[in-house]
Amino acid sequence: MKIAIGGKGGSGKTTIAGTLARVLAARGLRVVALDDDSNPNLALTVGVPPGRAAALPVLPRDMLEERTDGSGQSWLELTIPTDAFIDRYGIAAADNLTLLVMGQPSHGGSG
Amino acid sequence: MRGVLRGLIAETSRVAIVDLEAGLEHLSRGTSRHVDTLLVVGEPYFKSLETAHRSFQLARDLGIPRIRMIANKVRTPRDEETVRDFAGRHGLDLAVIVPYDQSVTEADERGTALIEHRPDAPSVTAIRRLADQLLQPAA
Numbered sequence: 001m002k003i004a005i006g007g008k009g010g011s012g013k014t015t016i017a018g019t020l021a022r023v024l025a026a027r028g029l030r031v032v033a034l035d036d037d038s039n040p041n042l043a044l045t046v047g048v049p050p051g052r053a054a055a056l057p058v059l060p061r062d063m064l065e066e067r068t069d070g071s072g073q074s075w076l077e078l079t080i081p082t083d084a085f086i087d088r089y090g091i092a093a094a095d096n097l098t099l100l101v102m103g104q105p106s107h108g109g110s111g
Numbered sequence: 112m113r114g115v116l117r118g119l120i121a122e123t124s125r126v127a128i129v130d131l132e133a134g135l136e137h138l139s140r141g142t143s144r145h146v147d148t149l150l151v152v153g154e155p156y157f158k159s160l161e162t163a164h165r166s167f168q169l170a171r172d173l174g175i176p177r178i179r180m181i182a183n184k185v186r187t188p189r190d191e192e193t194v195r196d197f198a199g200r201h202g203l204d205l206a207v208i209v210p211y212d213q214s215v216t217e218a219d220e221r222g223t224a225l226i227e228h229r230p231d232a233p234s235v236t237a238i239r240r241l242a243d244q245l246l247q248p249a250a
Contacts, residue, residue, distance in 0.1 A: 001126045001245065004142060005181075007152030008162055009133035012183040015215055015225055016152055017130040019235060022226045023242045024126055032125040034116070036142060042130045047224035064115065076115045082122040094227075098125070102116045 001029075004036075018045025025095035032086055033093075035101045043101070046093045120145035138169055148177040148245070150206065155182060155190035160197045167203055179206040181241065186211040206244055209237040 005020070007013035014037065021033040022045075035042040043050055063085075068074040078085055090098035120127045120142070131142065143149070149170045153163035163180055170178045180203045182194040191208055198205040212234035218225040226235055 002120050002146040003148045003150060004129040004131050004146040005150045005152065006131040006138060006166060008159065011152040011154055013152040014130050016181060016183065016238060017128055019226050019238045020242060021128040023239050030125045032123055032127050034120065034127060034129045037130050037132045044222060045224055047227055078115060082119050083124055086123055
């Protein structure tokens, strides 16, 4: 189950996203809540104090590998398994829920 | 970099809940190709509902398999009627109506998670119903 929640700023989407994540986690599902909005409120809504919800650090170069397909399109991939990455960089919240803050507005690389 | 992280959504064995950047105009193949469900939050006034409608159109164009609407901050029966009428006329799949709830503001002011502040708040109860629906196999 991969669910995105969207809406205008102020619509309450972050509260709904975080609370939904908590409700699903409380039912025993392993849930990762991803903050694509650089909005610290998701952390608050899942119960992570804002001070603990720092965005991901710049990843070490050896954790990323550039791949290229036949048409010359290239992209970066993680060199470690996805779930290991989430365990390492995610922030643990209640009910076995993990928060991952994707926004890196100040030092994010491109795409 | 964000592209790499968005790739996690599809690859993780966990259930993924993604709080998207505000404004669905940012919705691109980048995130959308990794999700199976988009929940569009709208409020019961015309401009918000129009925005939600445009989000549905965009999400359909992007090929997201399941797109549903959440009506939030619904205060009155008239609000509810406005939402149901709009959703019906435009073919928007209305998943749940979340009532306007002072607990949301209270939790925010106290810096607490809503679900911890008041686990039985009307808004939380509505979100539990939403979870029930999401956990049912697609009809």
